[in-house]
Amino acid sequence: MLNYIWAAFFLLAMLSGVYQFFGLDQVNIFEEMVKATFDMAKLSVEIAIGLVGVLSLWLGFFRIAEKSNLVMLLSRFLAPLFSRLMPEIPKDHPALGSITMNMAANMLGLDNAATPMGLKAMQDLQELNPNKESASNAQILFLVLNTSSVTLLPVTIFMYRAQLGAAEPADVFLPILMATTASTLAGLMAVSWVQKLPLFNAVVLAYIGSFVTLMTAVILWLTSLSGEQLSQYSQWAASAVLLSIIALFLVAGLKKKLPVYELFVEGAKEGFETGVRLIPYLVAMLVAIGVFRASGAMDLFLSGVAWCIGMLGLNTLFVDTLPVAFMKPLSGSGARAMMLEVMNHHGVDSFQGRLASVMQGSTETTFYVLAVYFGSVGIIRIRHALVCGLIADGAGITAAIGICYWFFT
Secondary structure, eight states, X not given: OHHHHHHHHHHHHHHHHHHHHHHSOOTTHHHHHHHHHHHHHHHHHHHHHHHHHHHHHHHHHHHHHHHTTHHHHHHHHHHHHHHHHSTTXXXXXXXXXXXXXXXXXXXXXXXXXXXXXXXXXXXXXXXXXXSTTBOOHHHHHHHHHHHTOOOSOOHHHHHHHHHTTOSSTTTTHHHHHHHHHHHHHHHHHHHHHHHTOOTTOHHHHHHHHHXXXXXXXXXXXXXXXXXXXXXXXXXXXXXXXXXXXXXXXXXXXXXXXXXXXXXXXXXXXXXXXXXXXXXXXXXXXXXXXXXXXXXXXHHHHHHHHHHHHHXXXXXXXXXXXXXXXXXXXXXXXXXXXXXXXXXXXXXXXSHHHHHXXXXXXXXXXXXXXXXXXXXXXXXXXXXXXXXHHHXXXXXXXXXHHHHHHHHHO
């Protein structure tokens, strides 16, 4: 599947380039496409180098958490759930703890901690994978949950809206939370259907019910705050949580009388190796996406969608934000740039500006997450991971559109 999709990016880009050159007289189109290959190759290395430091930092602290049995305690808490959703993972395996910590970091918007913990979880799952080049069922479910993970505090989006002069930077909070919840549920159901998981098992339903209850309580509390208070809490909560996690790891290690410095260095070395190993996978994916975007293929597609929507006589307000929706699965930085362009052009508090923000927060960057997570363990055959991830993306984007019409029109 991935082989065909990756090749399609280049081939469709070439067809679009030929059309742009001969049909629209864009004489610089091929030059722009070639430039995109070099730019994205450079960006791939820059991303990997940036990840090296973050991976080294958090995998160092994570090694302390493992040796102090914190990870085992977390794994026991979720063992009943994951024994049904990921039956191939043995009880008390470190993968359960690292998965839990990754999901918690994602929910709190702690990107700097979530990615290293997620890569650690993927490596732990790879130890249990009988076919090292093909993604296991557990790895696929974990990846799809990552691409659609619920984010309670979308701090970055609030920050961009505030910088552009939004009257209430956090007024998109509830729509984002609802859209990303729809994305997560869609991804979970898609994987459960393919893998025939017992999603309606009493234990699974009990965990889901507890999660929904907790989410409801958090939503009620957060909605009781003013927009200014919500933005303030979002800004300091992430830093407070990160520092608390580090302190917890160190205290647990010292209490066990562990050599915390040596353990940190040992884990950091693993982070460095993982970061370097990601470079070929990032280059392959980001260059393909960059060429596709530079060729004008994306613009042609969006023009066609806009024409079809107009012919059907439907409300076309959302069409202006489709570049964000289309770019989101492909490139996080590209989707962010599209979001800012929409907000600048239409106004940060316009329907389109708010919808672009909600789309940006509804899902993760599927192709990037796939390249990074599977690339870190050398997986080539991704099986149904991409399809289920794109189903989650589609659900999140569709929900974002519907919810924004409900809230802002």
